[in-house]
Each structure stands twice: as C-alpha cells, then as structure tokens.
Amino acid sequence: MSKKVRVRFAPSPTGGLHLGGVRTVLYNYLFARANGGDFVLRIEDTDQTRFVPGAEEYIMDCLKWCGLNPDESPVVGGPYAPYRQSERKAMYREYAMQLVGQGNAYLAFDTTEELEEMRRELKVDEHSSVQYDHRTRKRMRNSLTLSADEVNDLVNAGTPYVIRIKVPENQTIVFTDMIRGNITFDSNLVDDKVLLKADGMPTYHLAVVVDDYLMKITHAFRGEEWLPSAPVHLLLWEYLGWIADMPQWAHLPLILKPDGNGKLSKRDGDRLGFPVFAMNWHDPNKNETTGGFREMGFMPQAFVNMLALLGWNDGSGQEIFSMDELISRFQISRIHKGGAKFDFEKAKWFNNQYIQQTADETLVALVRPYFLEKGHNPSDAMLLKVIALIKDRCTLLPDFWAQGSFFFEAPETDPTVVKDAKWNENKQMFFETWLTKLNEHADWTDIALEQSATDNLAAFGLKKGDIMLPLRIMLVGGKFGPGVFHIAELIGKEETMNRIKKVIG
RNA sequence: GGCGCGUUGGUCAAUCGGCUAAGACGCCUCCCUUUCACGGAGGAAUGACGGGUUCGACUCCCGUACGUGCUACCA
Incomplete structure (x- = not known):
C-alpha cells in the first residue's frame, strides 16, 4: 500500500522570497503534480522576533505569480489546518x-x-x-x-x-x-x-x-x-x-553567488545589479524595497523554467520546457548534488526565448503597462504592429518601450548628430526635395517609400548608403531599431515629415 | 577548529568504464543586414591534484587540496 504523495513548502514570513525558495517550491510542485499528490504551504512563523507584517501575503502572491499554487495553505485551508505554526x-x-x-x-x-x-x-x-x-x-x-x-x-x-x-x-x-x-x-x-x-x-x-x-x-x-x-x-x-x-x-543543492563564494543573497543582487527575489519586496521595518524578477520584466514562465534548470536537467539537452513538460520530465534522481552559481545573463536568455515564442497578440497585454506608464495608450492594432517589428530585440518586458518609444514620441534628436562631418549640401538638398515629394506621396508603405527615396538619390549624386543613417537618426534618434521605412510607414506621413524637418530646418 | 556535503570550459551542464569529452549562456571572427538585433557559419575555452582498481577511468575506491553549508531559545 503506497501512501498518497504529499509535499510541503514551509517558509518563514520574514522577508522577500529568494530565488532558491522558489526553486524549492517548484521541485515540490513538480513532484506533487507528477505523482498526483498534494502540495501544502505551511507558514513557519515560530520566531516572533522575526515576524514581518505582509510577508505571508507576499509569499503567496509570489507563488501565484509563478503559477505554483498550493492545494492547502493558511488561506485556502485544508484537512490538516491550521497551516500556520x-x-x-x-x-x-x-x-x-x-x-x-x-x-x-x-x-x-x-x-x-x-x-x-x-x-x-x-x-x-x-x-x-x-x-x-x-x-x-x-x-x-x-x-x-x-x-x-x-x-x-x-x-x-x-x-x-x-x-x-x-x-x-x-x-x-x-x-x-x-x-x-x-x-x-x-x-x-x-x-x-x-x-x-x-x-x-x-x-x-x-x-x-x-x-x-x-x-x-x-x-x-x-x-x-x-x-x-x-x-x-x-x-x-x-x-x-x-x-x-x-x-x-x-x-x-545551494544557489551560489555568480562571483566570489557563498550562498546567493539579497545583497549580491543589489551589488551586481540583478534581482534575487521573485517579486519586489518592501520591508516595512526598514522601509526599503528590494527588486524582484517580476518587476525587472521577467515572464513567470521564463523565471520558473530558468530555475528548474538550475540544479536539474532531463539529460536530453533541452532547455525550454513548458510547465507540463517539466511535470512529466522531472525526476529527483536527476537533481544535482553540487551547488550552482547563478548566472543572470543566462536568466535573461530564458526570458528572451519566452518573449520570442509568445504570440504577439499575447504580448500586447503584457507590454501595454510599460506604454501606459509613459503616458501612451495605443490601440491593440498599433501595439501589435510595433511588437512585430521590435520583439526580436527585446529580452525583458521593459525593452519594448526602450525599443519602441519612437513610434509614439518624436526622439530628441540633436541636429548636429545628423549633420556631422559626413553631412554635405547634397544631402541637405536631397532631404529638402524629398520632403516635397513625400508631401504628395500617396502610397504610404515601406516599399513605396524606399522606392521613392532611391528614385530621388541620383539627382544629387548620392547613394542609398549616404542617407540611410541620417534618416534613421531623424526618425529614431539613434542607431538602432527596425527598418527605417517600416518605421516611416507606421508613424505616418505627418510625423515622418516633421521629424525630418526638425533636423534639416 | 569540528562535522556534513560537494568538485567536467568563465557560467549552467551531458557522460551512468571505451572520449577524437555533447549542448546552452557569455566571449571572439565571418556571413546576412547600408542601423541595432534576430538568424546562419566558424573559433577560443573543460575532467582540482596524487595514488590505486581495471585491458581501459572524467566515470569506481582511497588520500590530499579547494569550495560550500552547519556549528543560535533563526529558519
């Protein structure tokens, strides 16, 4: 007779939920799900001197964000209540x-x-x-x-x-x-x-x-x-x-500091510039906030996937696993014995992979908050187009604003950056002429716009390469981003012309 | 100091005695792209050390070294 599998995660409500804690939850959860068992959350609040208000709710919020909800807990209850020591x-x-x-x-x-x-x-x-x-x-x-x-x-x-x-x-x-x-x-x-x-x-x-x-x-x-x-x-x-x-x-096994030696701690994150907690944690006693993966712009699925692989793998070389795959592949015998140093670069890579595999339609809701924060509330259709253009250069969710702000706000372009040593009278004249052409340009699509630019180059003895970078800086404000004519198409005639005018005067 | 646990490239790691030691991240080069990125093709980089056992050891055993954890009326 085999007993029903029951596992538990038993944190102390004393502060932020450490990455290692989340991994412990995850392994518990995977094992329980794989074996048709129960996953219990028990709060170990026996040290009254270390009690921190809000920490318990915070822990449960973290689990919820990660999609690792307990079957029994102080909040949902269960047959073995109470769940608070x-x-x-x-x-x-x-x-x-x-x-x-x-x-x-x-x-x-x-x-x-x-x-x-x-x-x-x-x-x-x-x-x-x-x-x-x-x-x-x-x-x-x-x-x-x-x-x-x-x-x-x-x-x-x-x-x-x-x-x-x-x-x-x-x-x-x-x-x-x-x-x-x-x-x-x-x-x-x-x-x-x-x-x-x-x-x-x-x-x-x-x-x-x-x-x-x-x-x-x-x-x-x-x-x-x-x-x-x-x-x-x-x-x-x-x-x-x-x-x-x-x-x-x-x-x-323990999760260790990326550099030096020892267990990964909150302070290492502060020092090295990455989060250690799942979500932002505000300590009411010290009145200070410590950053979390969620607020840094990680998708919970990526965060969880990354943690699963920190100390375990299925031996196949596969690194991207859905929760269901993790549940079916997870085996205790494949958990490592040795501690692993945490590598934030690899963590970001996981998030990038998840962004790339997430449908643009899904991304719309995920990235909208970052645009709202900047005072923009684009239509789904607009956001969808922007996402399609920039997603492959985004690793963390806030990158969508960093990589796409110029679709909504004219860049603060310093004209002298465009009019550098390579700038000349021909280029000036080209843009002036092209502006008048654009004004009457009917087919406002990237292909037609590119054709229009190319057609007008020869008259000034210019090659395409001569004007691409200046045009990019006028529209984008920097040397990055998707194709310039795609950008022109999306921001529209008026905005395109305004940005060019602003630089060439 | 004592005790426990661990040790494959810079990092994560595969290998369960046959290795010319996978793969991924990061790094470098080239291609693609008149931007950045993506993508593609390459490259540098690894078994802590010493003894055994064995036809054969990265794999097993023993030492040593190193790392790490604990050594609270904290978890």
Missing part, C-alpha cells in the same frame, strides 16, 4: 513533554549568560567544541543534573526554561537522502538542540517533525543547509514513534 503552538508542547517523559528530552534552565560562559570556558583552544551536548549537559542547570524537586520548584516559580533533545551517545545515525544517498553522523557530535523555546514556541526542529507527521508529508524537499540538523530530526521521528511515517528527504 503559530496557531499550532499547543501541539508542540504536548509532544515535547512526551519526549521529556520518555527520557529523550529534558528541561534546561540555563540563562543566556550561563550558556555564554560555558562556551567561553570550553573554548580553550581552536580545536575545542562548544556544543551543548552529552559532555556539557552534565555541568549545566537542567532536569538531568537537578533533582526532581529542584526542577519542580524552578518550574513552579516560573523560571524560564527550554526543552532540549537528549542526543544519545556512541550511535551512528544513518539516513538516506534521495539525492545524496546514505549520510552518516556520529551522535557524539550532534548537539542537544532546543526543541521548545522559553516562550513556549517550538524551534524549527520540533515543528518540522511534528507538522510533517501530522500533515502526512511523504517527501520533504529543503535546502542543503539543513543537512547538518537532519540527525536531530531523524532522532525525533524515532523517539516520537513515527519512524515508519518519516518522509523521504531530498536536500537540494
């Missing part, structure tokens, strides 16, 4: 006490100062370990060293205490990771992690085990940074008597 507070204490009763955990009354002192004393040299573990717990103030009466008195007096796991001595803890295979730990080197904090809230270690069990999670994906605490979790599953129901673990 702060609302599950009472349950954790119950299990923590069960562990204490079994002798697998104990109460610790040590103050911060006492802990610091212990660590200071232990740190006699570079080689010393300063953990709260099987060696040190014997000298601390806890229910292992104190008599039952003393413990009761302290508790009754309202002395703050935490509950720590009692890690066994001389055991080899082995667990199997779906990506890395068997991983072994020496229990003597694992410390007695705090399970329940003095404020009654569980730490991640207790909460993740209790909730994964209660929510019937079958496969747990999380970042590689959790690997060192995996033995604690394994012990908890054992002690709580749930080992048969423990999910299969998959510790995902």
Whole structure:
C-alpha cells in the first residue's frame, strides 16, 4: 500500500522570497503534480522576533505569480489546518513533554549568560567544541543534573526554561537522502538542540517533525543547509514513534553567488545589479524595497523554467520546457548534488526565448503597462504592429518601450548628430526635395517609400548608403531599431515629415 | 577548529568504464543586414591534484587540496 504523495513548502514570513525558495517550491510542485499528490504551504512563523507584517501575503502572491499554487495553505485551508505554526503552538508542547517523559528530552534552565560562559570556558583552544551536548549537559542547570524537586520548584516559580533533545551517545545515525544517498553522523557530535523555546514556541526542529507527521508529508524537499540538523530530526521521528511515517528527504543543492563564494543573497543582487527575489519586496521595518524578477520584466514562465534548470536537467539537452513538460520530465534522481552559481545573463536568455515564442497578440497585454506608464495608450492594432517589428530585440518586458518609444514620441534628436562631418549640401538638398515629394506621396508603405527615396538619390549624386543613417537618426534618434521605412510607414506621413524637418530646418 | 556535503570550459551542464569529452549562456571572427538585433557559419575555452582498481577511468575506491553549508531559545 503506497501512501498518497504529499509535499510541503514551509517558509518563514520574514522577508522577500529568494530565488532558491522558489526553486524549492517548484521541485515540490513538480513532484506533487507528477505523482498526483498534494502540495501544502505551511507558514513557519515560530520566531516572533522575526515576524514581518505582509510577508505571508507576499509569499503567496509570489507563488501565484509563478503559477505554483498550493492545494492547502493558511488561506485556502485544508484537512490538516491550521497551516500556520503559530496557531499550532499547543501541539508542540504536548509532544515535547512526551519526549521529556520518555527520557529523550529534558528541561534546561540555563540563562543566556550561563550558556555564554560555558562556551567561553570550553573554548580553550581552536580545536575545542562548544556544543551543548552529552559532555556539557552534565555541568549545566537542567532536569538531568537537578533533582526532581529542584526542577519542580524552578518550574513552579516560573523560571524560564527550554526543552532540549537528549542526543544519545556512541550511535551512528544513518539516513538516506534521495539525492545524496546514505549520510552518516556520529551522535557524539550532534548537539542537544532546543526543541521548545522559553516562550513556549517550538524551534524549527520540533515543528518540522511534528507538522510533517501530522500533515502526512511523504517527501520533504529543503535546502542543503539543513543537512547538518537532519540527525536531530531523524532522532525525533524515532523517539516520537513515527519512524515508519518519516518522509523521504531530498536536500537540494545551494544557489551560489555568480562571483566570489557563498550562498546567493539579497545583497549580491543589489551589488551586481540583478534581482534575487521573485517579486519586489518592501520591508516595512526598514522601509526599503528590494527588486524582484517580476518587476525587472521577467515572464513567470521564463523565471520558473530558468530555475528548474538550475540544479536539474532531463539529460536530453533541452532547455525550454513548458510547465507540463517539466511535470512529466522531472525526476529527483536527476537533481544535482553540487551547488550552482547563478548566472543572470543566462536568466535573461530564458526570458528572451519566452518573449520570442509568445504570440504577439499575447504580448500586447503584457507590454501595454510599460506604454501606459509613459503616458501612451495605443490601440491593440498599433501595439501589435510595433511588437512585430521590435520583439526580436527585446529580452525583458521593459525593452519594448526602450525599443519602441519612437513610434509614439518624436526622439530628441540633436541636429548636429545628423549633420556631422559626413553631412554635405547634397544631402541637405536631397532631404529638402524629398520632403516635397513625400508631401504628395500617396502610397504610404515601406516599399513605396524606399522606392521613392532611391528614385530621388541620383539627382544629387548620392547613394542609398549616404542617407540611410541620417534618416534613421531623424526618425529614431539613434542607431538602432527596425527598418527605417517600416518605421516611416507606421508613424505616418505627418510625423515622418516633421521629424525630418526638425533636423534639416 | 569540528562535522556534513560537494568538485567536467568563465557560467549552467551531458557522460551512468571505451572520449577524437555533447549542448546552452557569455566571449571572439565571418556571413546576412547600408542601423541595432534576430538568424546562419566558424573559433577560443573543460575532467582540482596524487595514488590505486581495471585491458581501459572524467566515470569506481582511497588520500590530499579547494569550495560550500552547519556549528543560535533563526529558519
């Protein structure tokens, strides 16, 4: 009998949603969809000191933007509600006490100062370990060293205490990771992690085990940074008597900084000029906004596709995958073990690919906001024509304005840029003459206009190459853009003539 | 420092013992285009190091080096 696949993404609502977080969501989502399973969003808000208002809604907005909506969450609910750990507070204490009763955990009354002192004393040299573990717990103030009466008195007096796991001595803890295979730990080197904090809230270690069990999670994906605490979790599953129901673990490789070393962080994005968060994040406490991929002009499909390939591939060499393809091709066995440095250039390439493969009609709605922002509200027909002309030179959505503004606004062309060293009387005369011809020109199409220009060149001893660039700069304001006569056709007779006049006087 | 995990071009990466080591991004050259881009054709650039195992090792094993993560009453 195989259980129904259930996976979860369990973020802390403390700030922007990191690219690596989105990838974790994505792998969860793909695995759930491929196996007909459920994808749960659980909010791990057990650290009240780090709570940031709005962060939870923000995370859900990000998931929505990415098209990775959970089947169960604090908002949509579900059979295992509540999905916010702060609302599950009472349950954790119950299990923590069960562990204490079994002798697998104990109460610790040590103050911060006492802990610091212990660590200071232990740190006699570079080689010393300063953990709260099987060696040190014997000298601390806890229910292992104190008599039952003393413990009761302290508790009754309202002395703050935490509950720590009692890690066994001389055991080899082995667990199997779906990506890395068997991983072994020496229990003597694992410390007695705090399970329940003095404020009654569980730490991640207790909460993740209790909730994964209660929510019937079958496969747990999380970042590689959790690997060192995996033995604690394994012990908890054992002690709580749930080992048969423990999910299969998959510790995902880290996403690293493009340059230098280390995990990719928000600061690296600021420093290197690219986003790290899925969407803009405004921190209400610091009152500062950090940029997101969405606002930078990424299409969610491209963003998701790019992330899927950062640490996974299907072995075929294919790089562009629709969500359905990702779902059918995704395999945990093909997730890499090693961390990957993030490459923003490649990320942009993905977006460019998506823009190119998106129908112009679809693009209309996607790029319109950028034109509205500049005070223009073109018709769909007009926008469609512009898109057709410029899409192959657009990588991010705002490029459509950068590459197409001159269709709507006359460029601020400095006449001296056109009338440079190569400018001469013949060119001046050509444009003056051509202007009068244009005024009567009936067939305002790019082909006819090009013909008209060519026909009038010879009289002034000019070649086409002599006037193409000047004309382009008059119409566009720079050395870029689609064919000049296409542009002339689109902006119309009056505007074309005005722009030429403006330069030649 | 200890412990865990990792290591194929600058970056992402294929390869599951036969390699003259794919492909993509980026970079360079040329063609196309009297602009820019797209597109096309080329090019430079890779197995960390040392030992094994094997007819044969990028692939397996062991060391070393390097990188990275953890080492909180944060997740």
